[in-house]
Amino acid sequence: MTGLAGGRWPSIIVAGVAVAAWLQATPSAAQQRPEGGDLSIELVDPNVLRVCADPRNLPLSNDKGEGFENKIAELLAARLQKRLAYAFFPQATGFFRMTLGAHRCDVVMGYPQGDDLVQGTNPYMRTAYALVTKSGSALEDVTTLADPRLKGKHIGIVAATPPATNMAANGLMANARPYALMIDTRIDSSAEAMIKDIGSGAIDAGVLWGPMAGFHAKQADPPLRVTPLVSETSGPRMTYRIGMGVRAADQNWKRLLNRFIQDNQVEINAILLGYGVPLLDDSDRPITAQVVAPKP
Known part of the structure; x- marks a missing residue:
């Protein structure tokens, strides 16, 4: 997320707000078509679900179809009875311009609600930044960055992400270990490096975007x-709603995706929980497999 996280999404906003106006000015092939009938008529090819994705950014997506966004895309394609195809491009500067904006694909499977680079659907996930610690350590029940037990500890943080502000406000940056925000996901992973350092004891804890952390x-x-x-209780928000991103002109397609999310939320939650994503309801309570399971 961007403006947001230490995985893929943070790079979205960093890529530049100028892309937003350019994308909104890009006409859809079906902009003048009537709204009735097949709501997927705005797709590049109405018979194919073309997804914009990073080829190496687990747990979100990769070119082997192993990420949770890949699995949600497979579910969407099955429900729409369309063939699934991808336009792969690293989540870095130019991602939207070279994929969605260039009409090489029709949907970004993960997009933060409230960002305005492209048009967002209704959210299918609510999650948050998280503190990662060793089980059994003195820090395992810490729930806020204001906890005095974090003083003097070596804490990993992805540079320029929102929790860094809270860490600075609580005097935790002197011993912090920064990890790069903008990376080439083909050869590097800040999340993997941070988790490895926690496991080895090189740092005492780490702060990561929830899906990456989980x-x-x-x-x-x-x-x-x-x-x-x-x-x-202060600083930038830690929780975000994630939906899908589409071109500004594709109103019918957005409506179809909103319907898919509403009708398949149980299946989507099950996919996300399988990847360890810490899902939250609107009251910040964890959504578990028991909550997700359909009632008999």
Whole structure:
């Protein structure tokens, strides 16, 4: 997220707001078509679901179809009875211009609500930045960056992400270890590096965007503890709603995606939980597999 996270989404905003006006000025092939009938008529090819994605950015997406955005795209394609195809491009400067804006694809599977580079759908996920610690450590029940037990600790933080402001306000930056925000995901991963450093003891804890934290902490041996930072009382917001991104002109397509999200939320939640994503309801309570499971 951007303006937001330490995974892929942070790079979205950094890419430049100028792209927003350019995309909004780009006409859709179906802009003058009537709204009735097949709402997917605005797609580049109405028979193909073309997804804009990063080829190497797990747990979100990769070119092997192993990310949770890949799995949600597969579910969407199945529901729409369309063939699934991808336009891959690293999530960095030029991502929207070279994919959605160039009409090489029709949807970005993960896009933060409130950002205005492109048009967003209704959200399918609410999650937050999280503190990652070792289970059994003196920090495992810390729930806020204002906790005095963090004083003097070495804490990993992705540079220029919102939690860095809270860390600075609480005097935690002197011993912090920064990790790069803008990276080439083909050869590097700040999240993987941070999780490795927590496991080895090089740092005492780390702050990561929730989906990155949950996935990599689950892969660690032993698994690490992930605590969403929903108790912060000052500084930038820590929680975000994530939907999908489409071109500004594609109103019918947006409506179809909103319908898909509404009708398939249980299945979407199950996919996200399988990747360790810390899902939150509107009251900041965790959404678990038990909550998601359909009632008999």
